[in-house]
Amino acid sequence: MRYTRTSKALVLSAALALTLSACGGGAGSTGASNGSAGATGGAEGSSTAVITANSTEPQNGLLPANTNEVGGGRVMDLLFTGLVSYDAAGAPVNELAESIETKDATNYTIKIKSGQKFSNGEPVTAKSFVDAWNFGAAAKNAQLNSYFFESIKGYDKVSAKDATVDTMEGLKVVDENTFTVELSRAESDFPLRLGYTAFYPLPAAAFEDPKAFGENPAGNGPYKLADDGWQHNVQIQLVPNADYSGPRKPVNGGVTFKIYSTFDAAYQDLLGDNLDVLDQIPPSQLQNFKDDLGDRWVNQAYAGNATMTIPSYLPEFQGEAGQMRRAAISMAINRQEIIDNIFFGGKQIAKDFTSPVIDGYSDSLPGNEVLAFNAEKAQQLWADAEKISPWPAGKVFTITSNIDGAGNKEYIEAMANQISNTLPIKAELNPIPTFKEMRTLVGEKKLTGASRAGWQADYPSLYNFLGPLYATGAGSNDGDYSNPEFDKMLTEGLSATSVEEGNKIFNKSQEILLKDLPVVPLWYQAVQGGWSTKVADVKFGWNGVPMYYAITGK
Amino acid sequence: MITFTLKRFLQLLPVFIGATLLVYFLVFAAPGDPIAALSGGKPMNPAVEETLRAQYNLDQPFWVQYLLYLKNLVTFDLGQTFSGQAVSDVIARAFPVTAKLAIMALAFEAVFGILFGVIAGLKKGKLFDSTVLVASLIVIAVPTFVLGFVLQFVVGVKLGWAKPTVGVGAPWSDLILPAIVLGLVSLAYVLRLTRTSVIENKNADYVRTATAKGLSRRRVIVVHVLRNSLIPVVTFLGADLGTLMGGAIVTEGIFNVPGIGNLLYSAINKGETPTIVAVVSVLVLVFVLANLVVDLLYAWLDPRIRYV
Numbered sequence: 001m002r003y004t005r006t007s008k009a010l011v012l013s014a015a016l017a018l019t020l021s022a023c024g025g026g027a028g029s030t031g032a033s034n035g036s037a038g039a040t041g042g043a044e045g046s047s048t049a050v051i052t053a054n055s056t057e058p059q060n061g062l063l064p065a066n067t068n069e070v071g072g073g074r075v076m077d078l079l080f081t082g083l084v085s086y087d088a089a090g091a092p093v094n095e096l097a098e099s100i101e102t103k104d105a106t107n108y109t110i111k112i113k114s115g116q117k118f119s120n121g122e123p124v125t126a127k128s129f130v131d132a133w134n135f136g137a138a139a140k141n142a143q144l145n146s147y148f149f150e151s152i153k154g155y156d157k158v159s160a161k162d163a164t165v166d167t168m169e170g171l172k173v174v175d176e177n178t179f180t181v182e183l184s185r186a187e188s189d190f191p192l193r194l195g196y197t198a199f200y201p202l203p204a205a206a207f208e209d210p211k212a213f214g215e216n217p218a219g220n221g222p223y224k225l226a227d228d229g230w231q232h233n234v235q236i237q238l239v240p241n242a243d244y245s246g247p248r249k250p251v252n253g254g255v256t257f258k259i260y261s262t263f264d265a266a267y268q269d270l271l272g273d274n275l276d277v278l279d280q281i282p283p284s285q286l287q288n289f290k291d292d293l294g295d296r297w298v299n300q301a302y303a304g305n306a307t308m309t310i311p312s313y314l315p316e317f318q319g320e321a322g323q324m325r326r327a328a329i330s331m332a333i334n335r336q337e338i339i340d341n342i343f344f345g346g347k348q349i350a351k352d353f354t355s356p357v358i359d360g361y362s363d364s365l366p367g368n369e370v371l372a373f374n375a376e377k378a379q380q381l382w383a384d385a386e387k388i389s390p391w392p393a394g395k396v397f398t399i400t401s402n403i404d405g406a407g408n409k410e411y412i413e414a415m416a417n418q419i420s421n422t423l424p425i426k427a428e429l430n431p432i433p434t435f436k437e438m439r440t441l442v443g444e445k446k447l448t449g450a451s452r453a454g455w456q457a458d459y460p461s462l463y464n465f466l467g468p469l470y471a472t473g474a475g476s477n478d479g480d481y482s483n484p485e486f487d488k489m490l491t492e493g494l495s496a497t498s499v500e501e502g503n504k505i506f507n508k509s510q511e512i513l514l515k516d517l518p519v520v521p522l523w524y525q526a527v528q529g530g531w532s533t534k535v536a537d538v539k540f541g542w543n544g545v546p547m548y549y550a551i552t553g554k
Numbered sequence: 555m556i557t558f559t560l561k562r563f564l565q566l567l568p569v570f571i572g573a574t575l576l577v578y579f580l581v582f583a584a585p586g587d588p589i590a591a592l593s594g595g596k597p598m599n600p601a602v603e604e605t606l607r608a609q610y611n612l613d614q615p616f617w618v619q620y621l622l623y624l625k626n627l628v629t630f631d632l633g634q635t636f637s638g639q640a641v642s643d644v645i646a647r648a649f650p651v652t653a654k655l656a657i658m659a660l661a662f663e664a665v666f667g668i669l670f671g672v673i674a675g676l677k678k679g680k681l682f683d684s685t686v687l688v689a690s691l692i693v694i695a696v697p698t699f700v701l702g703f704v705l706q707f708v709v710g711v712k713l714g715w716a717k718p719t720v721g722v723g724a725p726w727s728d729l730i731l732p733a734i735v736l737g738l739v740s741l742a743y744v745l746r747l748t749r750t751s752v753i754e755n756k757n758a759d760y761v762r763t764a765t766a767k768g769l770s771r772r773r774v775i776v777v778h779v780l781r782n783s784l785i786p787v788v789t790f791l792g793a794d795l796g797t798l799m800g801g802a803i804v805t806e807g808i809f810n811v812p813g814i815g816n817l818l819y820s821a822i823n824k825g826e827t828p829t830i831v832a833v834v835s836v837l838v839l840v841f842v843l844a845n846l847v848v849d850l851l852y853a854w855l856d857p858r859i860r861y862v
Contacts, residue, residue, distance in 0.1 A: 057820070059592070060637045069594060139601035142609070144592065146599040161601040211638055232639065232647060233812045234722055258810075260719075261820065264703075265810040268718040272711040404823075436586030436825055443590050458596075468597065475597020 048253035049553020051535060053277040053546065054266040055257035057233050061214020064200035065136025065143035073197055074545050075236055075257060079219035080200040081246055083110060083129070084191070090303065090357055090460030090542030092195055095246045096124065096220075098177070100194070105186040105497055111178050117243055118203040120218035126179035128201035130171045134158065135207060136198055138166045145198035147475060148458075151190065153182045186495035188502040189461045196459045222248045222549050223255060233259055250549045251537075267530075276535045277546050281528040283407055286344050289530060297530040301348055302544035303355045303457035304525035305465070308399060308415070309442075310450045311479040312518060316391060324385035326517035327370050329397075331378035332422035333415055335371075335523055342411045346528070350521035353513055354465040355457065357542050360503030367514035371521055375422045382423050391425060398430040398449030402438035412452060415522075442478045453478060453519060460542050461499075462506040466490060470518055481518035562846050566839065573838040574627075574831050578620050581827045588612070588825030592636060610636075610827070623831070633828025635821075641832045644817060649836065651724045652806070652813035656798040658729055659737030664791055667741045671748025671787075672780065678753055687749075690742035698801075702735045702808040719810040732809040736802060740794050747790055751783035758782075785855055792848030796841030 058072030067076045077085075083097035094100075098111040116124040135141055137149035138158045149155050153170030157163060170182035183190060193199065201220065206213040216225060223238035230236050236257040240250040258275060260266040263282035269275035271292060281289045281297075290297055310317050310326055317325055335349040348356070350371055351363040385391075399416055403409040412429045419427035430449065432438045442451055455476070457464045468474050471490055472482040486509055493505035527544035534554055539547045589598075589606050607613045611622050626633060632641035674683040693701070709731060710718030720728040755761060756779055764774045803815035810816075814833055821829035 058637065059824075068596060139599060139605065142602045142605040144598065144602065146602050147597050159599050159601055161604060163601070214638070231722065232644065233817070259812070260810050261816045262807050262810070265719050265808060268706050268711055269810075271707075272714065272718040274717050274719065434586055434823070436588065436591040436823070438586075439590045439594075440585065440587045443587070 047251065047553040049534070050254040050256055051252050051276050051548065051551045051553065052256045052258055052274075053548060054260050054263070054275060054279060055236065056261075057259050058236075060144065061211060062217045062230075063143065063206065063210060063214045064132065064202065065141075065145040065148070065198045066214070067197050068144045070545070071259075074548075075238070076197045076200070076219075077221070077545070078223040078238055078255065078548060079217055079221045079225065080197075081219075081221040081244070081248070082196075082200045083112065083194040085195050085246070085248060086460060086542055088539055088541050088547060090359065092192055092460075093247055095195075095248075096201070097194070100191045102191075103497075105188045105190070105495055106183050108181040108183075108190065109174075109178065110181065114177050116220055116245075118218045118220045119224040119241055119243065120203060120205060122203040122205070122218070124201055124203075124220050125176050126173045127176075128203060129199075130173050130179050131204075131207065132200065132202035133171060134167045135202065135210075137168060139163050140166070141210070148193070148196065148198040151183045151185065151187050153184045155184070185491070188494050188496045188499060189463045192461045192499065193459045220244070222246065222250050226254070235259055248547075248549045251552050252549075253553070255548045255551075270530055270532060273532045273534060276532045277529070277538055277548070277551065278531070279527060279529045279540070279544065279546050281530060286346070286528065289528065293530045296533070296538075297528070298538070298540055299346060299526055299528050300540060301356050301524050301526045302540070303357050303460055303542055304455060304544070305350060305353070305355055306452075306454045306522045306525060307350075307353075307519040308450050308522060309453045309479040309519045310517070311445065311447050312481045313445065313479075314447075314449070316389075316395070319389075321385040321388035323516065324381045324388075325391075326520070328378040328381040328385065328423060329419055330370050330517060330520045331372065331374045331381070332419045333520070333522070334373040334418055336373070337418075338411050338414050339523060342407065342414060347523040347526055350523050352507075352510055353470075353519075353521055354462050354510075355524050358457070358460050358462055358465070359499070360462045360507065362507050365507060365510055365514060367511050370514055370517065378422050379424075382425075395425070396449075397425050397427040399427065399452065400430040400432060400438070400441065400447055400449060401452035402433070402435045403429075403431045404434045408452060445478070445480060450520075451478070454525070456525070457543065462503055463490070463493065466506060466509060466513075467494075470513060479518050481516070483512060483516055486512045486516075559846070559850070562849070566842055569838065569842055570835060571624075574623070574835050575620065577831045577834045578623065578827065579616065581825065581830050582616050582619065584825065586825060588636070588827075591825060610634075619827075623828070632832045635829055636824060636826055641828045644829065645814070645832055645836060648812060648814045648817045651811060652799055652802050652815060654724065654726070655729050655733055655736060655802060655806070655811060655813060656795060658726070658733035659740070659798050660791065660795055662733055663737040663741035663744050663794070667744025668748050668784070668787060671745040672752055672775075672783075674745065675749040675752025675756065675783075676775070678749075683749075686745065690745050693738050693742040698735065698739060698804050699808060701738060702732075702805055705731060705735055706808060720812070724811060724813075729811070732805050732811055735808070736798060736805045740790075740798070744787060744790060747787050748783060751786055752779055755779045755783050781855060785852065788851050788855065789848055792844045792851070793841075795844040796837065799840050800837050 055074060056071035058075060059069050060066045060072060062072060062076060064076060064080060067073055081095045083095060084092040085095045087093050096112045096116060098113050100108060100110050102108045112126060118124060133149055136143045137146055137155055139161060146159055152168050154168035157165045158168055172180045174180060203218055205218060222241055222244045224241040226237040226239045239254040263280050264284060266275055266278050267282050267285050270278045339347045351368050352365055354361055397419065399412050401408050401412050409429065409431065416427040416429055432441060441447065455465060455469060467490055468476045470477060470481050470486060472487050489505055489509035493502045493509065496502035496505060527540050529540060531538045535551050536554055537550055537552045539550060541547050589603055589612060611619045635641060635644060670686050674686045677683050706718050709715050716731045717728055761774060761778050764778045799814065802813055803819055806813050806815035818833045
């Protein structure tokens with residue numbers, strides 16, 4: 001799921017804890033510590049209270065393959081359920097999948113549980129998945145998540161401009177409850193992806209009139225849309241779906257998403273008990289939210305990070321001298337100082353290119369000392385680089401960033417100061433007014449210096465932090481990084497037949513990144529949230545989104 | 555009078571076309587690609603990107619885009635938002651809320667502004683006058699968002715007299731607090747304007763004559779002083795209705811009011827041309843209409859002003 005403009009821009013601060021388990025209750029939340037409710041919806045903790053939570057207006061109609069931002073994503077995840085869902089720690093749990101089997105990481109046989117149905121009465125079958133995926137991938141339907149089906153054989157044909165084919169040859173319905181997927185190359189983490197919004201099934205009604213369906217979707221998830229439930233720009237009301245029998249059974253009487261244009265307004269509502277769950281404390285309140293909320297807050301790492309891209313096409317950062325300069329800049333940044341002073345002691349300094357909440361994460365990869373502040377070493381490296389090829393006289397090292405969200409300007413200016421103070425160059429912020437303009441600049445690949453970047457995982461996998469960002473020609477490879485050795489390792493990791501085996505190879509591939517530093521990792525993102533006095537059992541998932549189904553009223 | 559009114563209505567047409575053209579151009583010229591922003595930094599299938607661009611005419615040069623927009627406008631089609639809703643629907647939902655808020659704010663500032671202004675003017679130099687003058691100065695000096703946050707926190711969160719934000723359906727009761735915040739700065743101006751005007755007219759010849767004729771003090775103040783003093787105030791209030799509707803962006807943000815201001819703010823962020831142009835055009839229309847009403851009120855307030 002991608003950042004919304006706001007969430008990307010807003011400062012998310014303070015990750016004190018190392019893992020989800022260590023900090024879920026570490027915030028002193030009574031709710032999180034006894035939060036085993038939810039699985040069964042037992043008598044204790046179960047309630048009929050309707051929970052109110054903050055959200056933003058979904059950017060698009062509620063179609064799985066067209067929902068790529070948090071406002072729509074959190075609603076979709078409650079209205080629909082896919083083959084798997086993720087538990088609080090990000091591990092996949094079978095929802096509709098009976099089994100997902102493969103021998104070669106290329107051909108998958110997927111069996112789904114029988115007897116499931118959509119809220120309009122239509123049964124969920126293998127065809128519901130195959131049709132939905134074909135719909136999502138086909139270019140003519142212009143679905144934003146289309147690229148998610150990239151690895152399925154035949155995607156290139158349905159996604160091409162003026163495509164005449166609209167079904168992928170890699171998808172085959174075997175019988176009512178079984179279908180097979182053939183990928184165009186081995187991908188061991190394919191099953192991990194299947195909990196993402198894009199892979200949800202759809203009933204036949206969705207294809208007849210996608211627009212009308214997107215306004216009033218019939219899903220198969222733990223909740224369904226109330227009658228006239230989506231009041232645009234005001235609220236989205238969900239009520240429990242009695243037909244749902246998966247692991248995310250609701251223990252409350254429904255969830256109402258109130259749509260806010262600012263997190264400040266939502267925060268005031270939270271203080272006034274006019275809102276039950278807020279998943280983002282506004283930057284202006286980061287200093288005092290813990291005092292304001294007593295024990296009703298959380299501060300935990302989620303699957304996202306912040307980095308600084310140094311494009312590979314910059315002549316000063318190529319070759320051996322370039323590598324030294326990248327390391328020098330990385331070591332000139334005192335990450336902890338910035339975290340303490342600008343993010344109020346929160347966040348957690350980066351030790352790799354992924355996130356600590358992802359299975360397989362390691363904080364001790366060989367070569368990660370390049371991410372630690374070391375002024376002496378940085379100056380040494382810079383001097384060595386100068387001997388090979390001198391830095392152009394008078395050239396300023398710029399860091400481009402949009403400044404329409406609070407915090408960006410402050411931390412980048414601080415970072416630029418640290419670089420200027422440590423190294424014999426001048427570094428400064430190149431401010432861009434809006435996120436929109438920033439994306440255009442980065443997309444055109446015409447930067448003359450570094451730029452602010454970050455990534456939020458779509459699904460909990462190490463590969464998701466590496467492949468889409470650093471593989472040659474990958475969709476989000478903003479800095480045009482290319483290293484055949486790294487590409488080869490990614491392919492190897494994907495061909496592994498187990499997730500563990502794959503993770504080992506992916507971590508090995510990160511050692512190459514630590515040498516090349518296509519981006520300079522800064523810190524891991526954390527979610528700061530709070531809840532009202534009227535609810536309990538509030539937990540936040542691996543992606544920073546609250547586990548709404550498990551929240552109980554008091 | 556009827557010709558005058560008709561003429562003024564006909565003038566709306568060029569104003570409208572001019573406004574849409576200008577706004578359309580500004581949005582077109584603004585840097586940043588809305589389709590790239592739509593994908594939020596994640597990759598996008600090029601074919602999908604192209605389809606979307608074509609769907610919103612973004613692949614066309616400026617004049618073609620604008621003429622296509624006008625063509626649709628003739629059939630009352632204001633275009634679509636990126637989420638596929640008709641812009642006319644979106645505005646039809648947001649407009650009444652902002653109108654309600656602006657009218658409440660206007661009523662608030664008119665009633666209290668004129669009332670306090672008249673009293674202060676009549677009691678020039680007394681304690682009430684000085685207190686009100688100082689208070690109005692403070693209100694003018696403090697930015698709206700500060701006033702908004704403070705009132706929201708004190709009244710909404712601490713005292714619990716009102717909800718901190720506006721609830722579903724934007725009921726009148728929820729809008730009281732934001733309307734006060736929205737109208738407060740204008741109230742200060744109305745008050746000062748009324749006060750000055752009253753002081754001026756209080757010593758005018760016709761007022762002395764009226765008093766000398768033995769009219770009651772009440773009649774002198776209401777009919778002679780007030781009626782003449784209201785002319786500049788009405789001008790201000792009329793123009794202020796347009797300002798209030800446009801200026802609601804800050805207040806609507808603080809109190810999360812689902813109105814025009816919030817809509818415009820998010821549309822600008824997304825670079826959603828049809829919504830921006832439509833909202834701004836509506837605001838222009840409101841502004842022009844309010845000025846028309848002011849002109850008509852003039853004639854009623856001051857028979858010396860005649861339009862042919």
